[in-house]
Amino acid sequence: MRENKYLAIYNELAENIQTGRLKPNTKLPSENELVEQYDTSRETIRKALTMLSQNGYIQKIKGKGSFVLDVTKFDFPISGLVSFKELAQKMGKPWKTIVYEFDLVKPDDYLQQQLNVTHKDHVWKVLRAREIDGERIILDKDFFNKKHVPVLTREICEGSIYEYLEQEMDLKISFAKKEIFVDEPTEEDRKYLDLKDYNHIVVVKNYVYLEDASLFEYTESRHRLDKFRFVDFARRSH
Numbered sequence: 001m002r003e004n005k006y007l008a009i010y011n012e013l014a015e016n017i018q019t020g021r022l023k024p025n026t027k028l029p030s031e032n033e034l035v036e037q038y039d040t041s042r043e044t045i046r047k048a049l050t051m052l053s054q055n056g057y058i059q060k061i062k063g064k065g066s067f068v069l070d071v072t073k074f075d076f077p078i079s080g081l082v083s084f085k086e087l088a089q090k091m092g093k094p095w096k097t098i099v100y101e102f103d104l105v106k107p108d109d110y111l112q113q114q115l116n117v118t119h120k121d122h123v124w125k126v127l128r129a130r131e132i133d134g135e136r137i138i139l140d141k142d143f144f145n146k147k148h149v150p151v152l153t154r155e156i157c158e159g160s161i162y163e164y165l166e167q168e169m170d171l172k173i174s175f176a177k178k179e180i181f182v183d184e185p186t187e188e189d190r191k192y193l194d195l196k197d198y199n200h201i202v203v204v205k206n207y208v209y210l211e212d213a214s215l216f217e218y219t220e221s222r223h224r225l226d227k228f229r230f231v232d233f234a235r236r237s238h
Helices: 002-018 033-039 042-054 083-089 109-115 155-157 161-168 187-192
Strands: 057-063 065-068 074-077 095-105 121-133 135-145 172-183 201-210 215-224 228-231
Touching: 002 033, 002 042, 033 042, 042 057, 042 065, 074 155, 083 121, 095 155, 109 135, 109 161, 155 161, 161 172, 161 201
Parallel strands: 074 228
Antiparallel strands: 057 065, 095 121, 121 135, 135 215, 172 201, 201 215
């Protein structure tokens, strides 16, 4: 019976944290108060709190108590090549892509360097904000070498460019080199993202290659700092 009791307490508190009834950084009632509130033993409360801590809902600070963690972060795989549409669908949250700029441009010196092209080449420039749950939390600046992507439209950019490239154009996207760093927001970031009071953003630079090792895309993804956990799976080679 006790087994069911601690799980019931865990589930109730976890749900309160997920739905925002218990806000991030707030302190949970003390063990004594929870014992009284749920009319149960201290051991049962401790088991429920330990489970909450192990599953990332609370942080137990010695001598201070248990504090609610922010569980609204989205896991963003570092090593995978996942499109935003695939990521958003996996999260099961309402999402939208807003295209602010779509143009065919002559690459400046910086882009020539990033995409390994010359001033004679043409590059598709796409500036898109990604909205999840009503908030614009990613700004994607995508650049595609026209030599590899001869046709692109605004409509395609509002959906999934990767879906179009792989299914319609039969391009074999193979691997990416990534750089991740924290930066201060630019005027462009403030204009196109719902930044609130955050003074830093996480920038992920992507250099994406085809199966024949041709570099066809350079992307700068600018993420609101509080909304993402960047996760990776590493295996030690022997």
